[in-house]
Amino acid sequence: MSLRIPEQEVVVEQEQWHVVHRSALPVEGWNAQISLLTGIAAARLMLDARVGLLRTLPPAAESSVRKLRTTAEALSIPWPGDMSYPDFVHGLDPEIGAHAAMLYSCTLLFRGAGYEAFNGALPEQRAHSALATPYAHVTAPLRRLVDRYGSEICLAISAGRPVPDWVLAALPQLPAEMAASSRTASAYERGIVNMVEAMALAPHAGEAFTATVVDVKPDGSRGTIVIRDPAVEVFLAVPGLPLGGAITVRLANVDVSEGRSEFELVQGTTPRQAPEATPGQSPVPQH
Template sequence: MAIRPQQVRPVPEPLVAALESLQRELDIPADFPAPVHDAAAAAAASPRLPSLDRTDLGLVTIDPEGSRDLDQAVFVEAAGDGFTVWYAIADVAAFVTPGDPVDLESHRRGQTLYAPHHRTPLHPPELSEDAASLLPDRVRPAVLWRLGLDARGELRGTSVVRALVRSRAQLSYREVQDALDAGTAETPLRLLRTVGLLRERIERERGGVSLRIPEQEVVVEQEQWWVVHRSALPVEGWNAQISLLTGIAAAHLMLDAGVGLLRTLPPATDAAIRKLRVTAEALRIPWPQGVSYPEFVRGLDPATGTHAAMLHACTLLFRGAGYEAFQGRPPENREHSALATPYAHVTAPLRRLVDRYGSEVCLAVSAGQAVPEWSLQALARLPAEMESSGRRASAYERGIVNMVETLMLSAHVGQEFTATVVEVREDGSRGTIIIRDPAVEASLKVPGLELGSEIRVRLLNAYVAAGRSEFELVPGGAG
């Protein structure tokens, strides 16, 4: 699911009490304490600025429309028969001092939380949406990555330094995609597409895989909230490849130096793959023995009902992601199995606590210096902090989506819908269904459902406050 960044918006009346209850249950803070705001304002007025000036680079930011917490700016240029990718990351450490009120509060929060009506930021808006954000035409301190690629897109050189940068423009994904499709995009954006495509090919070659499942997204227009299924634009994938490239480069710096914090995902067990093969067989989707899991997944079409069910089943392999901190001997589990490579989070420090520490490790390693003691001291506790904040973020977003789903459905009690069965419990007692219009996922307590089948269901109740809907199978409606 996805909840897009929004400015402050009114909450629909039927959701006010339910949303307040969810926020209390998950202990979502309404604001920052006054001392944190004061410390952020003081830091914004006197950041620690680097001496290196790279405001000459033609960097731009590419984000969802309406974003203010801009972590990354990118500039891609040709270099001989290859490419140079410049990637500027907001330098939060230029403003935050270990142990100060902003730092302590960020450890309590862990990450930014998004809701349709407002965001609950990791850092006070004085920093996250102003002084530290890579807003256009503002000189900002940044962690600047220089990534050298050959003609095939393979990484051949990495360096990272602190520098002053200036973003030339704040672009949205739709703007960039439209310009690329129309042939009017400037050269750096065309090269972004070229490098993105090359990196996607490399990901396929090394056995990485991304699930192309349309996300549920809460959108707001004219004070109305509803959920839609949204497929990512191609440029979102190409832009994500730059972030992944940087995270891969960061992981290798850490592993070479014997210190760091990796984002990991255990490899799928043989039993899990066998279970997926059984699911494919049940859905009558061919999966020849010689075809690997990544190859199989890339051939699935999320617009097809049985394929959507298969992709939903594949999400089981993406569970168990976490962080591995190490000093000295690298951890045994050092890879992110979905990416098929070691990987680290370093590209979103305004929105995710761990990235500030990953950047500090890489800056020190690249400069041949010792990692700052304040960063080393935090490494061991960061995995637990991020796991806790991740659980809260998932529960918050899922709770909001459930509420909006039931709000959308509340006017349709008694009506029938066509749904696809995307999951069936092992005991066969119930399943999960997806309705495409409106974009709803729901549990259906009906035994004997057939995975991947299209069925007709009737909405019995929509409990908005609880974020729960009740459906029944229409007699004769099983596919």
């Protein structure tokens, strides 16, 4: 199971920085499938040898799936009772406003991912529910710390050698280290995107933009909006935003040094269902 939510990307062209909405190329999808296959094979090696580090995701609670069905109904997206969640998601088009909001809502089922280290007794949580199989991170040792250790474990198992002591000593701490480093990396990347968003928006203070509401907090106090041009994703502290709807907002304040852009709802705006994107428009970024 995967969500087709393109991400924001910072692009530099002739010393001009801006943010774009980027969809994955077909070849990246093929590469991802090879990486998934490699990770599944690595997990099987580790489980058979009873030593390793798995990437896990707990099964989604039934209440979460019911909530998604309620969201789909509110967005007027058909979801027949006999249609599975994967089949439903695969039919969503991120270039349609209501579908984009639905995809954002579907991230609810991808929460709780982590790592399980083991040496001897197998962990209780072994599966990655989005893949419906055990899985391990081993394909990016230059980019992701945990892969460095996972690769060494698989190499040792395949060669019939004991796993190196320095790997075994590091295993218990790796899940916490990965959680902390992921938070730091996410904050760093978000800070860069926020800064470039502010740079791109600075000349447009006071102007109005059409935005799509892609997420609303459970209490309805605020939501996340996406503007296609320039490619911006920000919180809007306005109660009662229409999930999946198109609204008009005005850029009220920009602080480039803080990487902060503030929008306000244009008074008198009548929320409407977001129209389908015209050819050439980019899908919304990942939340």
